[in-house]
Amino acid sequence: MIxxxxxxxxxxxxxxxxxxxxxxxxxxxxxxFWNKELKQIGQGDFEGVGVxxxxxxxxxxxxxxxxxxxxxxxxxxxxxxxxxxxxxxxxKIKMENIKSIKDKKQIKGKREIGEISLEEKKNFLQEQNYExxxxxxxxxxxxxxxxxxxxxxxxxxxxxxxxxxxxxxGGVSAFESGKSEEKQFRVAGLGGFENLKNSQQELDKTILxxxxxxxxxxxxxxxxxxxxxxxxxxxxVHEALGHASEADFIxxxxxxxxxxxxxxxxxENINILDDPTQENFRGFGSYYYDDEGVSSRKNYILxxxxxxxxxxxxxxxxKLNTAPTGxxxxxxxxxxxxxxxxxxxxxxxxxxxxxxxxxxKEGYFLxxxxxxxxxxxxxxxxxxxxxxxxVKNGKIIEPVxxxxxxxxxxxxxxxxxxxxxxxxxxxxGFCGKSGQVVLTGGRNPAVxxxxxxxx
Amino acid sequence: xxxxxxxIIKRNAADFVQVNLSNTNSNQVLFENQKIKDFSKVFSTxxxxxxxxxxxxxxxxxxxxxxxxxxxxxxxAKISENLDFFYGLPREKKIPSVKGLYGGEKTEEEIIDSAxxxxxxxxxxxxxxxxxxxxxxxESRLVNSLGLDIxxxxxxxxxxxxxxxxxxxxxxxxDGLNLxxxxxxxxxxxxxxxxxxxxxELKNPVKLKIFPDVVILSYNALAGLLGSVFLSxxxxxxxxxxxxxxxxxxGERLFSDNFNLTDSGLLEGGVGSQNFDGEGxxxxxxxxxxxxxxxxxxxxxxxxxxxxxxSTGNSAGGGIGHNNVIIGxxxxxxxxxxxxxxxxxxxxxxxxxxxxxxxxSMGALLLDKGQKRAVKDIMINGRMIDLLKNIAGVDKKIMNxxxxxxxxxxxxxxxxxxx
Numbered sequence: 005m006i007x008x009x010x011x012x013x014x015x016x017x018x019x020x021x022x023x024x025x026x027x028x029x030x031x032x033x034x035x036x037f038w039n040k041e042l043k044q045i046g047q048g049d050f051e052g053v054g055v056x057x058x059x060x061x062x063x064x065x066x067x068x069x070x071x072x073x074x075x076x077x078x079x080x081x082x083x084x085x086x087x088x089x090x091x092x093x094x095x096k097i098k099m100e101n102i103k104s105i106k107d108k109k110q111i112k113g114k115r116e117i118g119e120i121s122l123e124e125k126k127n128f129l130q131e132q133n134y135e136x137x138x139x140x141x142x143x144x145x146x147x148x149x150x151x152x153x154x155x156x157x158x159x160x161x162x163x164x165x166x167x168x169x170x171x172x173x174g175g176v177s178a179f180e181s182g183k184s185e186e187k188q189f190r191v192a193g194l195g196g197f198e199n200l201k202n203s204q205q206e207l208d209k210t211i212l213x214x215x216x217x218x219x220x221x222x223x224x225x226x227x228x229x230x231x232x233x234x235x236x237x238x239x240x241v242h243e244a245l246g247h248a249s250e251a252d253f254i255x256x257x258x259x260x261x262x263x264x265x266x267x268x269x270x271x272e273n274i275n276i277l278d279d280p281t282q283e284n285f286r287g288f289g290s291y292y293y294d295d296e297g298v299s300s301r302k303n304y305i306l307x308x309x310x311x312x313x314x315x316x317x318x319x320x321x322x323k324l325n326t327a328p329t330g331x332x333x334x335x336x337x338x339x340x341x342x343x344x345x346x347x348x349x350x351x352x353x354x355x356x357x358x359x360x361x362x363x364x365k366e367g368y369f370l371x372x373x374x375x376x377x378x379x380x381x382x383x384x385x386x387x388x389x390x391x392x393x394x395v396k397n398g399k400i401i402e403p404v405x406x407x408x409x410x411x412x413x414x415x416x417x418x419x420x421x422x423x424x425x426x427x428x429x430x431x432x433g434f435c436g437k438s439g440q441v442v443l444t445g446g447r448n449p450a451v452x453x454x455x456x457x458x459x
Numbered sequence: 460x461x462x463x464x465x466x467i468i469k470r471n472a473a474d475f476v477q478v479n480l481s482n483t484n485s486n487q488v489l490f491e492n493q494k495i496k497d498f499s500k501v502f503s504t505x506x507x508x509x510x511x512x513x514x515x516x517x518x519x520x521x522x523x524x525x526x527x528x529x530x531x532x533x534x535x536a537k538i539s540e541n542l543d544f545f546y547g548l549p550r551e552k553k554i555p556s557v558k559g560l561y562g563g564e565k566t567e568e569e570i571i572d573s574a575x576x577x578x579x580x581x582x583x584x585x586x587x588x589x590x591x592x593x594x595x596x597x598e599s600r601l602v603n604s605l606g607l608d609i610x611x612x613x614x615x616x617x618x619x620x621x622x623x624x625x626x627x628x629x630x631x632x633x634d635g636l637n638l639x640x641x642x643x644x645x646x647x648x649x650x651x652x653x654x655x656x657x658x659x660e661l662k663n664p665v666k667l668k669i670f671p672d673v674v675i676l677s678y679n680a681l682a683g684l685l686g687s688v689f690l691s692x693x694x695x696x697x698x699x700x701x702x703x704x705x706x707x708x709x710g711e712r713l714f715s716d717n718f719n720l721t722d723s724g725l726l727e728g729g730v731g732s733q734n735f736d737g738e739g740x741x742x743x744x745x746x747x748x749x750x751x752x753x754x755x756x757x758x759x760x761x762x763x764x765x766x767x768x769x770s771t772g773n774s775a776g777g778g779i780g781h782n783n784v785i786i787g788x789x790x791x792x793x794x795x796x797x798x799x800x801x802x803x804x805x806x807x808x809x810x811x812x813x814x815x816x817x818x819x820s821m822g823a824l825l826l827d828k829g830q831k832r833a834v835k836d837i838m839i840n841g842r843m844i845d846l847l848k849n850i851a852g853v854d855k856k857i858m859n860x861x862x863x864x865x866x867x868x869x870x871x872x873x874x875x876x877x878x
């Protein structure tokens with residue numbers, strides 16, 4: 005743990021405009037089973053502290069895995085030195101003021117992961133039931149849990165958050181006659197083992213999927229009416245719209261959403277929000293406070309089809325003269341907080357799933373995701389779908405191999421016509437940006453997309 | 460620490476112990492809209508203790524070494540299960556000293572001074588929304604219970620830059636530079652100018668009407684595809700897992716005879732060079748594909764032993780990974796009409812077993828009788844294993860994209876489509 009009074013006293017020695025300090029401590033367990041054999045089992049600890057200093061228009065950040073007072077003094081000195089070096093004195097960077105907070109919060113499981121022995125965790129994976137029989141050639145199960153303590157201090161706030169997270173990723177490979185099919189599943193959540201209750205069911209579905217799609221014929225690329233499952237809707241919402249709504253991209257001028265606030269980008273029935281609160285559901289990207297000490301809140305990115313808000317840090321909200329959104333996040337205390345999403349999702353609509361399929365004369369139902377990439381500057385994106393089904397006259401005819409969606413964010417938004425009346429899939433993501441990975445989530449309905457590009 | 464490890468062995472608490480220690484000093488300058496936005500300085504330490512009791516293996520990591528950490532690894536190993544195979548650890552002590560790995564410590568002032576060379580003159584409508592300039596120095600040490608105690612000092616330089624042009628439509632393009640040392644300021648400015656000029660080439664793109672037979676995959680596009688759908692097939696661990704399309708094909712002519720691929724940890728100043736790998740095996744140069752013939756896979760100590768081979772010095776992060784991947788240069792690409800694909804998006808949607816891919820170009824040019832014209836909304840599809848049999852030409856100039864050193868290669872057989 006760090007000495008808060010010492011940090012405050014050290015920083016007070018310097019004339020700084022803004023400062024904050026973040027400390028984090030992690031205890032992690034990782035287990036890998038491959039083809040029923042335990043391949044790796046380990047535990048890791050991490051502890052670190054980072055100090056951010058603003059003087060004029062110079063930001064300095066210094067961090068270390070050494071957390072003793074001597075190292076803290078050195079860190080603060082370094083951060084001040086850097087911010088003075090960068091301060092050109094031309095314009096002062098301003099930070100949105102927020103109310104001071106002193107709080108302690110935690111998200112723990114019904115049975116805390118720290119109370120479960122390593123042996124019990126190993127046994128849980130060992131007890132997953134599956135057979136390695138042709139065409140299934142390999143199955144891996146990768147488990148990880150993280151007990152994380154985060155401490156945020158600034159001149160006025162002291163916030164302590166403890167969040168446990170857990171995930172199990174499984175992969176199934178099938179090979180036959182020169183064809184290969186790889187399927188993955190994830191079960192995960194904040195809290196404890198209760199998040200893994202569907203692991204066996206998901207593993208069974210994944211094995212069946214790998215066998216089924218191995219024999220399938222390939223998709224025919226082109227423009228079609230499509231139904232996207234909730235997790236693929238979630239991928240589009242996060243990757244294509246969510247990243248483009250991050251205010252750092254807006255300020256740098258490399259977002260296709262720049263200058264479009266208040267503009268209608270989609271149908272009236274489309275509402276998309278970022279919500280780290282746990283009012284309606286606890287997603288994988290939930291938190292109480294962001295890494296600048298801003299309390300979590302619900303932000304509509306699109307409301308009734310109109311671009312309603314960008315996502316902000318305290319600096320970007322001040323620059324764009326708008327309220328903070330609580331989206332400053334850092335992977336750990338060794339990196340700076342930047343604009344990040346939390347749980348990003350589309351609100352459910354009023355079509356049941358079969359009605360969505362009924363809208364397709366000839367097209368495809370795409371389910372799950374298999375990687376993807378987006379360029380927020382021009383809105384170009386490409387996402388692979390894990391499963392695809394050929395649909396004719398509203399009926400699923402057969403599974404097909406390959407498939408994905410591509411296009412441009414703004415064009416694609418306009419093509420989303422109907423939205424499912426329930427949240428059929430939960431998104432569980434590990435989102436990367438600027439070399440940092442944070443947990444993100446969401447829950448999404450399926451959607452009908454008119455004349456979309458199937459790639 | 461070494462004595463502590465020997466004590467563990469003496470009292471029979473474990474059969475083998477390996478400790479990997481590292482400390483890193485990293486500096487990052489971040490640019491936003493042609494100005495330095497901030498500077499981060501981070502000092503981090505990491506220790507990983509691996510313990511084997513018979514074939515049972517346990518790992519514990521923490522920022523610092525302590526006997527508690529070793530005891531934790533022993534405890535984990537005891538509740539672990541027998542590995543399929545474990546033959547021990549390498550004991551080779553003759554470690555090479557690869558040149559050009561360490562560029563020395565730099566002050567914050569020196570780093571900022573060099574980083575500012577990225578800012579160059581731009582025309583109206585052009586901007587540099589973001590750029591990153593990073594320099595880190597590391598010391599790593601590997602100690603094992605067979606008496607190996609080796610150290611390495613290294614540094615890494617990396618910069619990435621993105622340019623944005625606003626004309627009839629937004630053109631965004633970026634590239635990176637990865638080296639061991641911070642280059643001279645004029646070289647940094649040259650890099651920035653090159654990326655800006657390449658971005659300008661992409662202005663006013665048109666839709667392609669007639670698709671050329673030949674596609675030239677430029678450095679980033681080729682490195683992206685090789686990294687996503689091909690190189691994993693040369694990994695010994697994937698051979699063992701039967702996840703390699705090349706399994707059992709050593710000695711066979713599988714590719715065009717102008718395709719040569721080597722893995723080397725010895726390349727002077729190479730981004731992926733190192734004196735020894737993650738298990739302490741000395742670095743070496745391994746020919747994997749020579750004149751189209753598959754010669755070898757890459758291995759760590761235990762996978763190699765299990766497959767009756769020798770380690771190629773490729774143990775990395777508890778698995779097997781490439782050092783520097785070096786694709787041999789050729790006699791040049793001489794095409795009248797070809798599509799040049801500079802970069803791609805979606806490479807990781809490809810299938811790394813069948814090597815099939817279907818990706819969108821991010822920056823493409825039509826080369827027609829010496830003239831280049833930007834084209835847009837292009838998809839390219841193919842199977843890398845087949846394409847490497849259909850090489851139309853290999854360029855003379857080699858560049859590196861991370862640890863992949865490669866020329867541009869012209870292929871026949873890549874299917875080109877409009878989006």
